[in-house]
Amino acid sequence: QVQLVQSGSELKKPGASVKVSCKASGYTFTSYAMNWVRQAPGQGLEWMGWINTNTGNPTYAQGFTGRFVFSLDTSVSTAYLQISSLKAEDTAVYYCARDVHAFDIWGQGTMVTVSS
Amino acid sequence: EIVLTQSPGTLSLSPGERATLSCRASQSVSSSYLAWYQQKPGQAPRLLIYGASSRATGIPDRFSGSGSGTDFTLTISRLEPEDFAVYYCQQYGSSGAPFGGGTKVEIK
Helix, strand or coil: CCEEEECCCEEECCCCCEEEEEEEECCCHHHCEEEEEEECCCCCCEEEEEECCCCCCEEECCCCCCCEEEEEEHHHCEEEEEECCCCHHHCEEEEEEEEECEEEEECCCEEEEECC | CCCEEEECCEEEECCCCCEEEEEEEEEEECHHHEEEEEECCCCCCEEEEECCCEECCCCCCCEEEEEEEEEEEEEECCCCHHHCCEEEEEECCCCCCCECCCEEEEEC
16 A cells, blocks of 8 residues: 655754655655655644655755755655754654645654754 | 634534634635645644545545635534544645644534
8 A cells, every 4th residue: 555654763962963764655656746744742734845756856945944855765765854963943753745636645753852 | 935824723512513624825825735634643644635625535525625715614514533633724836835733623
């Protein structure tokens, strides 16, 4: 079946980096864009941007430029989110979501905790 | 950048009642690109409605979406126990994909 499976929870210190993976299965990975969404504890959904899975071209939403990088490995149908220079306020669940008719398939989410 | 404002913030209703959730955009949104999601605690969001009024695969017909321009509505005709959750609207398309702040539907 069509699914997105994300990597497990991460605990990082401030200033470190983290890379979250999102592996797609059950469909042709390069047929649909992939989006990333952040949800801070107890807060709403925040769209971070998307990556064109054909060209690898990323587009970042306001507030997600500089420290955030979207990338792909199409050979293993996987999208990645890398966050550098982590801050406490980056503590959140990060979701990948396929973009067909809106965001029709979501990963299960990856909790990233930034704490000293 | 389009800003989506959802109201009310919280809706307290009983099972069997009708729920009406509002989503207002700061500028006109193409109806083709307005979606609604449901999120339960500890779970990823689930797509309910896309294109303002089309139900996603497997979504019961008690969920319906309507609206155009800057005003959109999600209606749940008769609340089932599993419908108590947080609901988000979203504008998606070439100009970005912001979400509204959410409406929590809680048991009265």
